[in-house]
Every structure is written in structure tokens, then in C-alpha cells.
Amino acid sequence: MSAGAWIRWITVSSAIIGGGVLMMRATVPSEEEFYNKLSPELKKEMDKIMRQREGSQTMKERLDAAGEKNEIVWGDSLGTTSSKPNSPAFGPGGFGGTKRV
Numbered sequence: 001m002s003a004g005a006w007i008r009w010i011t012v013s014s015a016i017i018g019g020g021v022l023m024m025r026a027t028v029p030s031e032e033e034f035y036n037k038l039s040p041e042l043k044k045e046m047d048k049i050m051r052q053r054e055g056s057q058t059m060k061e062r063l064d065a066a067g068e069k070n071e072i073v074w075g076d077s078l079g080t081t082s083s084k085p086n087s088p089a090f091g092p093g094g095f096g097g098t099k100r101v
Contacts, residue, residue, distance in 0.1 A: 029037070038046065066073045 035043065035046065063073060
């Protein structure tokens with residue numbers, strides 16, 4: 001291929017890619033614009049989803065903190081502030097209520 005063909009190929013490719021980027025920026029709304037155009041019902045649902053994501057983030061932070069302290073995290077204690085088991089099945093009788101001999 002000659003140098004002129006390479007220059008033409010680079011120019012055409014750059015024009016196609018640049019045109020695509022400009023078209024995307026002109027047509028795709030930002031998150032704020034998208035949220036403002038939602039109906040009230042969808043806004044309520046979106047707010048609900050965002051609250052759930054915030055809750056899962058705090059859950060991840062709690063799990064990370066327990067991992068740093070080398071603590072055991074029980075599934076039934078994730079909704080509470082302590083990391084101790086709250087279930088009577090894991091009491092002095094052992095796992096699942098069976099007694100140890």
C-alpha cells in the first residue's frame with residue numbers, strides 16, 4: 001500500500017469514529033436529564049432501587065470491616081449491628097440444635 005492510501009484510510013477512519021462520538025454526545029441524555037424525564041411512578045421505583053443499592057453498599061462495608069477484624073459474620077446478624085448469632089439453633093446445643101457429647 002502506498003503512503004497516500006494509508007493517509008486516506010486514517011482520515012476516513014478518524015472521520016467515522018469522530019462522527020460517531022459526536023452523534024452519541026448529541027443524542028444520549030445525561031443521567032440527570034434521563035431521571036427528570038421519567039414518570040412519577042418510575043421515579044419512585046428508581047429511588048427505591050437507589051436506596052437498595054445504598055443499603056447493599058453499607059452491607060459490603062460491614063462485611064469488609066468484619067473481614068479485617070477476622071470475625072465470623074452470621075447471615076441472620078447482617079440486619080443487626082452485632083456480629084453475634086441471634087438464632088437459637090446455634091446456641092449451646094450445637095449446630096442445628098444437636099447436642100455435643
